Amino acid sequence: MFLGRIQNYTCIIYKNNIFTFQNTENTEKSVPLPGSEVRARQGFQLHNCCFRFQMNNLSIVPLHNYPNYLMDCCHLINDEWKRSDTARLHSLQNSCDTLPTSLILIKDKKLIGHLKLSVIPSIKEACFVESVVIEKSLRGKGYGTILMRKAEDYCKSCLNIDTIYLSTKGQEQFYSKIGYTECPPISIYGSLATKTVSPQCKTENTNKTVMDFPPPPPPPLPINKDSAIKKTFMKKKL
Numbered sequence: 001m002f003l004g005r006i007q008n009y010t011c012i013i014y015k016n017n018i019f020t021f022q023n024t025e026n027t028e029k030s031v032p033l034p035g036s037e038v039r040a041r042q043g044f045q046l047h048n049c050c051f052r053f054q055m056n057n058l059s060i061v062p063l064h065n066y067p068n069y070l071m072d073c074c075h076l077i078n079d080e081w082k083r084s085d086t087a088r089l090h091s092l093q094n095s096c097d098t099l100p101t102s103l104i105l106i107k108d109k110k111l112i113g114h115l116k117l118s119v120i121p122s123i124k125e126a127c128f129v130e131s132v133v134i135e136k137s138l139r140g141k142g143y144g145t146i147l148m149r150k151a152e153d154y155c156k157s158c159l160n161i162d163t164i165y166l167s168t169k170g171q172e173q174f175y176s177k178i179g180y181t182e183c184p185p186i187s188i189y190g191s192l193a194t195k196t197v198s199p200q201c202k203t204e205n206t207n208k209t210v211m212d213f214p215p216p217p218p219p220p221l222p223i224n225k226d227s228a229i230k231k232t233f234m235k236k237k238l
Contacts (some may be wrong), residue, residue: 063102
């Protein structure tokens with residue numbers, strides 16, 4: 001969950017709905033997660049920029065708070081989707097407390113998973129999940145589900161996001177199991193509106209109508225097996 005403060009203590013660990021706090025003298029105490037009204041009365045504050053989930057030897061944190069994992073994250077993603085290290089690092093370094101945000105999954109101090117939350121300009125209270133990847137040798141062990149669940153917690157409590165969108169090729173069954181359903185395609189690059197152009201137009205100087213047809217399309221590119229697979233868009237209401 002989220003780091004916060006209560007009186008002179010700072011939250012260092014959240015586990016099983018219990019916050020463990022530590023003060024400047026390294027004295028610890030644990031309290032259950034209170035409701036919003038109780039938090040207000042007790043002076044309890046959750047800080048959006050201090051997200052950290054920890055369970056046994058696993059932790060999920062924002063990449064920008066742990067830049068020492070940048071290169072490991074770059075290699076993990078590029079092992080799945082080829083791209084230059086320079087371009088990948090530039091993208092990862094854009095992670096911030098709002099959006100875009102890269103969340104990383106760490107096991108025994110080793111990075112084993114990543115996902116990115118991106119802005120959807122046309123929908124303020126939604127985000128787009130992309131670049132979801134778990135180290136190949138550890139797939140099928142539930143780590144992807146943990147990473148997605150905690151990303152949803154981050155979206156709800158830290159970003160006030162109520163809907164998550166994503167696209168996938170071949171992982172529809174996995175996302176269906178954790179509550180995602182198919183939806184129409186969505187763009188993360190701008191408005192959903194699509195402009196249509198009429199084949200007729202009028203010249204500026206006359207009332208004469210002329211036909212303006214587009215040029216013939218270029219010949220099709222060679223078919224790539226991976227690109228021929230159509231993406232499935234999915235969403236989940238939080």
